[in-house]
Amino acid sequence: MSIKELLAHGSNYTTTSGRRIDYIVIHYTGNDGDTAEGNCKYFSSAGRNASAHYFVDERETWRSVRDKDKAWHCGGKTYYHAKCRNTNALGIELCSRKDKSGAYYFKPETIARAVALTRAKMAEYGIPPEHVVRHYDVTHKMCPAPFVQDAAAWQAFKNALTAREDSDAMTTYKTIADAPDWAQATLKKLMDKKALKGDGNGNINVSEDFCRTMVVLDRLSVF
Structure with missing residues (x-):
């Protein structure tokens, strides 16, 4: 998988000497027609007071914060998840689109890229599928909206994370x-x-x- 990198400004995340990664949190950018590169450029400036590890659009995957560092993506005043926090989670943002009614959606290619990235990180850190959650599951923020408002879409994403892999997978x-x-x-x-x-x-x-x-x-x- 090709991952490009433009790191966030140091004021937007916490540098750590090492941390255990137990969860992956899925987000959406809440924009219409943005790009992974564009988001990385935005967070490369100081004072954004937020960050995520990865941004995915229909064409590319970009890294904004290194896995070993703590991005500020799922913090909140009230938590509805017992254990998932910024300190032990990776944040993956999917670039969004709006339809004619103003509802947010993801392009299929964006979903496919996010699935591939999530599966790779699950394998790298030994993260089980039940530890892949939505931002909503952590703080009840309406994020990622397409996966909060459509339970079937979220279940399809989760199903894709464990879809059978065999010798035909790279065909x-x-x-x-x-x-x-x-x-x-x-x-x-x-x-x-x-x-x-x-x-x-x-x-x-x-x-x-x-x-x-x-x-x-x-x-x-x-x-």
Whole structure:
């Protein structure tokens, strides 16, 4: 996984000499059409008084705070989770979009990137799926709104974290016709919605893992 880096200003997080990471907290940026890089640039300035470890959009993943340091992403005056805190959690922010009604949503590619990043961090730190939580679960803040307002969308995200991995996981399909039958209708839907653009010549180059994640989300009517 390619992760770019632009670190937050030192006034926006706490440098630590080492900490135990037991949780991953999922957030949304609460903006319309922002980017992972743009968020990193914002937090690279002093005085933001908040931070997250990673930002994900439909094209890229960026690191803003190193894992070993404490980002300020899920603190609050009142806690509804017994153990998850800034001190023992990674914060992952998904860049958001707004539909015509003003409701926030995530592009499918953004969700797929967030799933891949979360799975990688779960494996790296031995984090079980039940320790992947929403900001809402920690402080009851309405974050990430698309996963708080739609329980099925959140469950689909959680299901994708434990989806079966096998030797086909890294298989790449050049076109929709190359993909398995069970994935073709979903891929066509993504193309029709312009959420999956490819190279403009009919080539989409998507992985088996991406297909599995998108089919799960499609079956739960997330898009």
